[in-house]
Amino acid sequence: MRTLWLVGLLHAFTHVYHVALMPLYLLMQRDFGFASVGRATSLVTVLMLAYFVPSYGLGVLADRLNRRTLLGWGLALNGMGFMALGLSPNYACAVASALVAGVGGSCYHPAATAMIARLFPVNTGRALGLVGVGASLGFLCGPLYSGWRAGALESVRGAAAWRVPVLELGLAGVLVAGLFAWLTRDEQPAAAEANRAAEARGLFPTTALWMWFLGAALALSLRDFAGASMCSLSSLFLQQAHGYDTRLTGLALSGLFLAGVVSSPLFGHLSDRGRKRWLAALLLTAAGLVAVFPHLPAGWAIPAFVTYGFFFNANFPIVEAELMQSVPDTVRGRVFGLFMTVAGFVGNLSHWAVGDAVRRLGDAAHTPSAYFPFYGVLAGLMVAALAGLPCLHAVRKREHVLQPVPGPPTPRP
Numbered sequence: 001m002r003t004l005w006l007v008g009l010l011h012a013f014t015h016v017y018h019v020a021l022m023p024l025y026l027l028m029q030r031d032f033g034f035a036s037v038g039r040a041t042s043l044v045t046v047l048m049l050a051y052f053v054p055s056y057g058l059g060v061l062a063d064r065l066n067r068r069t070l071l072g073w074g075l076a077l078n079g080m081g082f083m084a085l086g087l088s089p090n091y092a093c094a095v096a097s098a099l100v101a102g103v104g105g106s107c108y109h110p111a112a113t114a115m116i117a118r119l120f121p122v123n124t125g126r127a128l129g130l131v132g133v134g135a136s137l138g139f140l141c142g143p144l145y146s147g148w149r150a151g152a153l154e155s156v157r158g159a160a161a162w163r164v165p166v167l168e169l170g171l172a173g174v175l176v177a178g179l180f181a182w183l184t185r186d187e188q189p190a191a192a193e194a195n196r197a198a199e200a201r202g203l204f205p206t207t208a209l210w211m212w213f214l215g216a217a218l219a220l221s222l223r224d225f226a227g228a229s230m231c232s233l234s235s236l237f238l239q240q241a242h243g244y245d246t247r248l249t250g251l252a253l254s255g256l257f258l259a260g261v262v263s264s265p266l267f268g269h270l271s272d273r274g275r276k277r278w279l280a281a282l283l284l285t286a287a288g289l290v291a292v293f294p295h296l297p298a299g300w301a302i303p304a305f306v307t308y309g310f311f312f313n314a315n316f317p318i319v320e321a322e323l324m325q326s327v328p329d330t331v332r333g334r335v336f337g338l339f340m341t342v343a344g345f346v347g348n349l350s351h352w353a354v355g356d357a358v359r360r361l362g363d364a365a366h367t368p369s370a371y372f373p374f375y376g377v378l379a380g381l382m383v384a385a386l387a388g389l390p391c392l393h394a395v396r397k398r399e400h401v402l403q404p405v406p407g408p409p410t411p412r413p
Contacts, residue, residue: 003119004127006184007112008134010075013173014108015138016145017082017101018048019257020169021162022235023147023250025355030159032091039091041232041355043098045348048228050102052344059110059337063330067111072181074107079173086167101170109340114332117324125275125321129268132317136260139313143235145169147250154246203334212394213335217342219388220319223283224347226381227312230290231256232354233374234305240358241368242298255305260313267314271321276389279318286312287382294371312382319392326396 021028021044028040061070081101088094112131120127149165157164204210231253238244238252271278289308296304320336327335357374364370 003184004116004130006180007071007116008131009176010071010108010180011112011131011134012138012141013075013176014078014105015135016142016169017078017105017173018044018051018142019139019231019253020082020142020146020166021047022231022253023143023246024150024162024166025232025235026239027150027154027159027162027246031162032094034091036355036359037236038352038355038359041351043085043094044232045350045352046095047098047102047105048348048351049345050099051105052340052348054103054106055110055337055340055344056334057337058106059114059333059335059340062111062114062333062337067115067333068184069181070107070111071115072177072184074104074111074177075180076174076177077101077104077107079170079175079177080104082170082173083167084170086163086170106340110333110337113320113324113336114329117321117332118329123269123272124325125272125317126265126269128317128321128324129265129271129314132264132268132313133261135316136257136264136309136313139257139260140254142169142254143250144254145250147246147248147253151245151247151250203331203338206398209395209398212391212398213339214342216323216388216391216395217339218346219385219391220339221343221346221385222381223315223385223388224343225350226287226290226378226385228348229350229354229374229378230308230312232351233358233371233378234293234301236354236358236365237294237368237371238298238301240365241371242301244298244301252301252305255302256309257313259306259310263310263314264317268317268321271318275318275322276393279315279322279389280386282311282315282318283382283386286315287379290375290382291379294368294375319388322392322396326392 021040025037025040028034028043029037032039034040058070078101081097081099081104084100085094085097088097113128116127116131117124146162146165146169149168150161153161153164204213234256235249235253238249239246244252267278267282286308289304289311293304293308323336323339324332354374358365361370
């Protein structure tokens with residue numbers, strides 16, 4: 001269990017870095033002298049592309065190397081990239097730093113998800129739901145801390161106040177990486193015979209399986225696009241249309257992830273007895289909440305975010321458990337890495353797209369009604385993502401016919 005909680009701690013830091021910049025967009029724009037906020041939001045797109053694009057290659061490493069070592073070094077690199085970002089003198093250096101941070105973060109999911117699925121072959125949804133608590137805490141603390149810290153220093157440091165929380169979060173990640181390496185038990189890589197068997201088998205043994213898998217990844221990329229857009233769009237919406245300051249925006253965005261601390265393990269556990277129906281219920285409810293969000297009074301933003309986050313964030317451990325239990329352990333890192341590459345690449349173009357869309361609004365960006373169509377589109381994308389459910393079911397059904405996933409290991413006497 002100690003390893004489970006420590007992997008959850010790494011999960012928290014991985015996602016802290018994904019959202020910590022979101023309340024800081026307008027400060028970054030002023031500090032760097034960007035002509036539009038789109039240059040600031042593009043840094044998150046760069047970070048997330050660097051996070052998702054290498055995922056398959058890191059999945060290969062996760063299947064062949066020590067997953068514990070890969071996790072520790074990944075967080076250390078992620079933290080160092082953030083420290084460099086906080087010290088960046090210009091946009092080019094900021095982009096390079098975001099790339100380094102993204103590649104470091106990319107080590108986490110292929111290694112961690114495969115590792116937890118191996119350690120907990122029964123009740124995998126519950127185990128991944130508990131690890132998902134770390135993600136919710138990271139998403140919660142990232143914008144809350146960065147928004148509060150930068151807001152408190154803005155009167156002293158001006159627009160450069162955003163650099164302080166970015167530096168501090170980067171240093172904290174490097175320290176936690178060392179703590180993880182010290183406290184976790186070593187894990188042996190897969191046996192050479194298992195690796196040779198996996199190579200001979202291939203990632204998916206039939207064309208039909210490949211098509212179902214890619215269909216699931218593409219459909220669920222719509223979920224990722226909508227979820228990431230909800231964060232960046234709402235940051236700009238609240239500040240420009242409702243007059244929120246940096247600290248209040250960070251608090252509102254943190255509320256989005258607060259309830260995930262409860263819902264991820266709860267629905268992860270429930271989904272072990274019916275993943276399709278729980279996943280459909282969660283995404284449909286989240287879509288309805290997205291559609292009504294811009295119509296609510298400004299004072300309702302935080303409770304609305306908490307409610308939305310309760311349902312939306314709980315879907316991730318369900319999808320991960322379904323995917324990991326659909327394939328043998330020897331290819332889980334690669335399968336999850338490829339899934340992240342496809343879904344994440346499409347999904348995380350959202351930060352740039354949102355910044356560009358808000359820029360095109362011009363003066364209308366200060367009017368709540370101008371955002372109604374944007375939130376309507378995001379709700380529609382979440383509903384469309386449900387097409388991934390039959391695809392995931394088909395992968396699991398056909399894989400188990402071809403090669404059943406091994407059961408739990410025999411306990412030692």
